[in-house]
Amino acid sequence: MIDTERFGCMAFNDKAMRKALPQEVYQSLQQTIRQGTSLDPEIADDVAEAMKKWAVEHGATHYTHWFQPMTGVTAEKHDSFLSVDEDGKPILEFSGSELIKGEPDASSFPSGGLRATFEARGYTTWDPTSYAFIKDDTLCIPTAFCTYSGYALDKKTPLLRSMDALSKQAVRVLRTLGDETTSRVFPSVGVEQEYFLIDKELFSKRKDLVYAGRTLFGTSARKEQELDDHYFGAFRQRVSSFMKDLDESLWDLGVYAKTEHNEVAPAQYELAMIYSTANIAVDHNQICMEVMQKVADRNGLVCLLHEKPFAGVNGSGKHNNWSLTTDNGKNLLAPGDTPSENELFLLFLTAMIRAVDMYQGLIRLSVASAGNDHRLGANEAPPAILSIFLGEELTDILESLEQETPYTGSERTEMRLGVRILPRFPKDSTDRNRTSPVAFNGNRFEFRMPGSSDSLGEINTVINAAVADSLSVYGDRLEKADDPHEELFELIREEYRAHKRIVFNGNGYERSWVLEAERRGLSNLGTTPDCMDVLLDEKNRDMLKSMGVYADPEMVARHEILSDIYCNTVFIEARTMIDMAHRQILPAIGKYLGEVAYSTNMKKQLIPQLECGYEESLVTSLTESMNRIDSAVRDLEDSLFEASGIKQGNTLSLFLRDNVISRMGRLRKEADEAEKKTAEGYWPFPEYGDLFYGF
Numbered sequence: 001m002i003d004t005e006r007f008g009c010m011a012f013n014d015k016a017m018r019k020a021l022p023q024e025v026y027q028s029l030q031q032t033i034r035q036g037t038s039l040d041p042e043i044a045d046d047v048a049e050a051m052k053k054w055a056v057e058h059g060a061t062h063y064t065h066w067f068q069p070m071t072g073v074t075a076e077k078h079d080s081f082l083s084v085d086e087d088g089k090p091i092l093e094f095s096g097s098e099l100i101k102g103e104p105d106a107s108s109f110p111s112g113g114l115r116a117t118f119e120a121r122g123y124t125t126w127d128p129t130s131y132a133f134i135k136d137d138t139l140c141i142p143t144a145f146c147t148y149s150g151y152a153l154d155k156k157t158p159l160l161r162s163m164d165a166l167s168k169q170a171v172r173v174l175r176t177l178g179d180e181t182t183s184r185v186f187p188s189v190g191v192e193q194e195y196f197l198i199d200k201e202l203f204s205k206r207k208d209l210v211y212a213g214r215t216l217f218g219t220s221a222r223k224e225q226e227l228d229d230h231y232f233g234a235f236r237q238r239v240s241s242f243m244k245d246l247d248e249s250l251w252d253l254g255v256y257a258k259t260e261h262n263e264v265a266p267a268q269y270e271l272a273m274i275y276s277t278a279n280i281a282v283d284h285n286q287i288c289m290e291v292m293q294k295v296a297d298r299n300g301l302v303c304l305l306h307e308k309p310f311a312g313v314n315g316s317g318k319h320n321n322w323s324l325t326t327d328n329g330k331n332l333l334a335p336g337d338t339p340s341e342n343e344l345f346l347l348f349l350t351a352m353i354r355a356v357d358m359y360q361g362l363i364r365l366s367v368a369s370a371g372n373d374h375r376l377g378a379n380e381a382p383p384a385i386l387s388i389f390l391g392e393e394l395t396d397i398l399e400s401l402e403q404e405t406p407y408t409g410s411e412r413t414e415m416r417l418g419v420r421i422l423p424r425f426p427k428d429s430t431d432r433n434r435t436s437p438v439a440f441n442g443n444r445f446e447f448r449m450p451g452s453s454d455s456l457g458e459i460n461t462v463i464n465a466a467v468a469d470s471l472s473v474y475g476d477r478l479e480k481a482d483d484p485h486e487e488l489f490e491l492i493r494e495e496y497r498a499h500k501r502i503v504f505n506g507n508g509y510e511r512s513w514v515l516e517a518e519r520r521g522l523s524n525l526g527t528t529p530d531c532m533d534v535l536l537d538e539k540n541r542d543m544l545k546s547m548g549v550y551a552d553p554e555m556v557a558r559h560e561i562l563s564d565i566y567c568n569t570v571f572i573e574a575r576t577m578i579d580m581a582h583r584q585i586l587p588a589i590g591k592y593l594g595e596v597a598y599s600t601n602m603k604k605q606l607i608p609q610l611e612c613g614y615e616e617s618l619v620t621s622l623t624e625s626m627n628r629i630d631s632a633v634r635d636l637e638d639s640l641f642e643a644s645g646i647k648q649g650n651t652l653s654l655f656l657r658d659n660v661i662s663r664m665g666r667l668r669k670e671a672d673e674a675e676k677k678t679a680e681g682y683w684p685f686p687e688y689g690d691l692f693y694g695f
């Protein structure tokens with residue numbers, strides 16, 4: 001049960017602010033939050049004082065600027081409220097300037113050369129639009145993280161910039177069509193997060209899980225996915241206490257966690273959060289990932305957020321549901337009932353179609369990681385090829401608009417073109433497509449490519465910027481038109497024609513789609529190294545710059561960091577595999593082999609004429625396996641050695657993908673074969689079956 005009184009009790013939310021702040025201060029802060037105006041420095045001290053008082057009352061002893069460096073994981077630097085007054089007496093202090101600005105030791109966060117090139121220090125600035133919250137007795141203040149000259153070192157700053165750009169362009173378009181009241185437009189985002197839960201003790205026995213977050217060895221468990229009863233099945237006791245604990249922890253923080261059920265794979269679950277403004281949704285998703293891991297830990301579990309923890313079992317992603325809301329509360333992607341609403345809806349829909357088509361590469365890049373490479377295109381997640389699912393009805397409407405033929409798909413209305421009368425759209429376009437990377441869901445777009453460990457900052461930044469770019473082009477055109485309403489239809493027609501290649505309602509898992517997409521000229525960036533050059537592309541850079549989202553050096557920095565993280569991930573995985581193979585797997589097989597050989601030998605000594613065919617072939621086969629594993633390890637070591645001579649960057653990431661990762665695959669195959677032949681009890685770490693069903 002949600003206790004509505006208690007909900008958000010650990011967040012300095014609207015309710016807390018209203019109570020804690022003097023009336024004028026509250027109103028001024030609201031103005032900043034709602035209108036995106038800059039904070040009145042005069043009120044900073046008052047806000048800080050009230051926030052500190054509230055935090056201390058709720059048990060906080062420290063505060064921290066909570067931010068999201070480009071690693072995608074959140075970071076904090078804790079300071080105590082404790083100070084001393086002139087008489088040496090301890091007092092609790094927190095000033096406006098401490099609230100607004102902090103200087104974390106930035107040197108340990110990746111900057112992609114930004115700090116080295118520009119200046120040494122990075123600093124954090126308060127984002128008043130996202131509520132501060134208390135976690136582990138610490139007041140966490142959501143902040144942006146920049147260099148001294150304002151270059152973004154984090155994922156929040158570009159997101160906030162993209163939201164501004166989007167609002168500006170959307171309002172401009174609305175004005176041309178006669179909307180005089182909307183003053184801001186926000187992207188609304190609802191997140192669905194998938195994850196695995198496994199037993200903590202079993203987890204700690206596997207170095208691959210500990211170091212890499214995924215299993216690097218392991219053959220399929222006997223049961224696995226065919227066990228449909230797992231889906232929506234009864235939660236096991238520990239999992240349900242985890243869920244309860246998680247819900248309560250998140251609700252206290254003001255995070256609207258909603259549904260939880262078992263996913264397709266064994267031990268996999270999902271959590272959905274009720275949608276909110278993009279930057280809050282992104283912050284909340286970060287908080288959520290952190291809280292999930294903590295809550296799992298105290299329930300004797302480990303929460304795996306890796307995209308592909310187990311081979312042969314569905315991986316985890318997250319869905320980013322995206323729509324556009326005006327400050328009057330209207331969803332611009334809701335088809336609505338009246339023609340004028342339809343007209344707006346179609347325009348914003350077209351803006352998205354254009355955005356996804358033109359910036360396929362940027363969207364793909366925004367979800368690129370070594371982990372997600374195992375997922376995208378693996379027939380369990382959308383393919384690495386971008387496309388949009390609109391559903392038959394909506395596609396028919398756009399088709400008939402483009403071809404200027406009457407729309408006959410719906411029995412209820414017939415569309416007469418040129419005249420601004422459009423059919424009433426189906427309230428609930430229920431035809432669901434699970435294979436599309438971007439699916440229209442009746443009143444929002446669902447982006448399904450993000451990996452489960454991704455920060456959603458980046459993909460939302462790109463969507464916002466790309467849609468803002470579409471709207472800026474449309475705004476230019478509508479502003480010049482004599483009759484913007486007539487012009488709008490011409491525009492939709494032309495735009496749909498130009499970008500409809502991105503619309504695909506079929507099955508994205510089919511091989512034929514890859515060929516069809518290629519024929520349509522869509523890009524297919526299968527792996528992270530394939531995406532590296534997207535940020536060097538002129539068209540992409542120009543758009544991001546003109547929307548004010550990224551400056552040139554920031555793009556270079558991001559490019560560098562993505563490549564570094566990719567390379568480091570592969571190095572860690574490869575080294576872990578070598579270690580496990582040499583020090584755990586080979587000795588384990590050796591031990592079993594030795595015992596079989598010994599007992600066979602004993603039997604033969606006892607009864608020389610005895611046939612020991614089974615044992616002999618087992619000894620032979622295990623010996624061969626060991627040799628092949630050893631050779632695969634050496635091969636992997638050689639290619640790692642070669643890699644260590646290559647400078648970090650594109651060449652290295654390509655080398656790792658083409659040489660190291662394929663050798664890791666070979667080593668795994670050999671070891672997994674041996675696992676099947678080795679008697680139970682000898683294998684040196686928990687097997688898949690133990691992980692899924694052993695607790």
Ligand code: ADP
Binds near residue numbers: 189192274322323324
């Ligand atoms: P389903 O189970 O059909 O996927 P849900 O109702 O569970 O749908 O919603 C999935 C996610 O979509 C939730 O996070 C929800 O808050 C979000 N969502 C719903 N409406 C919108 C909207 N207009 N804009 C953005 N997100 C939305």
Ligand code: MG
Binds near residue numbers: 192446
């Ligand atoms: Mg969904």
